[in-house]
Amino acid sequence: MTRCQSHFCRSRTAFGFALFCFVAFNTSAGQVRGNGNGGGGGNGGGGTGWIEQFNDSREGIVSRGWRIEHTGSPESQWGVPGVGVASKIFDQTNVEIFPAEGVLRLRLSITPDLHSSGGLVYTAAKYGYGTYEWCARMSSTSATPAGPGDPLSGGVSAGFIYVNNSQTEVDFEFAHATDSLGRLDAWLYMANWRNLVSTSSSDRNADPPVPYHTGYQIFKFVWTRNYIHYYVNGSLLRIHRQNIPRVSAHVMANHWGTNSDGFGGPAAPGVRYFYVDWVRYTPPGGSAAAIPCGP
Numbered sequence: 001m002t003r004c005q006s007h008f009c010r011s012r013t014a015f016g017f018a019l020f021c022f023v024a025f026n027t028s029a030g031q032v033r034g035n036g037n038g039g040g041g042g043n044g045g046g047g048t049g050w051i052e053q054f055n056d057s058r059e060g061i062v063s064r065g066w067r068i069e070h071t072g073s074p075e076s077q078w079g080v081p082g083v084g085v086a087s088k089i090f091d092q093t094n095v096e097i098f099p100a101e102g103v104l105r106l107r108l109s110i111t112p113d114l115h116s117s118g119g120l121v122y123t124a125a126k127y128g129y130g131t132y133e134w135c136a137r138m139s140s141t142s143a144t145p146a147g148p149g150d151p152l153s154g155g156v157s158a159g160f161i162y163v164n165n166s167q168t169e170v171d172f173e174f175a176h177a178t179d180s181l182g183r184l185d186a187w188l189y190m191a192n193w194r195n196l197v198s199t200s201s202s203d204r205n206a207d208p209p210v211p212y213h214t215g216y217q218i219f220k221f222v223w224t225r226n227y228i229h230y231y232v233n234g235s236l237l238r239i240h241r242q243n244i245p246r247v248s249a250h251v252m253a254n255h256w257g258t259n260s261d262g263f264g265g266p267a268a269p270g271v272r273y274f275y276v277d278w279v280r281y282t283p284p285g286g287s288a289a290a291i292p293c294g295p
Helices: 058-063
Strands: 050-052 066-068 088-090 095-098 103-110 116-127 130-140 155-163 168-178 184-194 199-206 217-223 228-232 235-240 249-257 270-282
Touching: 058 066, 058 095, 088 249, 095 116, 103 155, 103 249, 116 155, 130 155, 130 168, 130 249, 155 270, 168 217, 168 249, 184 228, 184 235, 199 235, 249 270
Parallel strands: 088 116
Antiparallel strands: 050 270, 066 116, 095 103, 103 116, 103 270, 116 249, 130 217, 130 270, 155 168, 155 249, 168 184, 184 199, 217 228, 228 235
């Protein structure tokens, strides 16, 4: 795959017993999560709604259906082997959970010779049409969930869904890129792919009123057969009506390195962190109560 928009092979260069509290919305209290088979396309479902709140250990999210990418391992699904300048890998040791705060941390490090090592988690199950939310603090140098931190060029923090070489892909991606004058330009990239026909739609939202790397925001999209609505903190930012995907996909969060004149920007050596407080999926017709965002 050579196109530049994929999380896993981009020319712009890549890329806890956590409480995976599967709550059924508009269903009986005893119902567990759906199996992910009711996806887009013909049946337009999505199974049972759930919320993951990262309240215990890394092993817990695995036991409840999450997977942690480790490039080159036998179970590796999404990693890109690291070769040459600006090489990139995903390492399971970059995935950590702060159980006291109930926060997932994805670490990204870039060495002086521009080799990067990031983190990726994803659901083994796939989900279809519905509402997807990530309460997250985007990439910064803060090593603690609520500490001060600065942005660095050369990395992307993302909440998204993905399957089959972007047969379905819907993204929130955040990056700080150094421009020709050495200034950091922050922007949020909202994209959807229907790669069955090799097409995409995307928008850029620059210079947010609240910097996404300094605090927690709710990034939400609503995916239907005919449109995708993108929201931050309840405010509608974009509506996409072109190239809407149809196939169920994995729910993901990742943090990966870049070294590009475009998206993600030139690589700046150093360590940065991406925090996720919770992730939620609500199927079509379901409802989900407002919950706090941030540890």
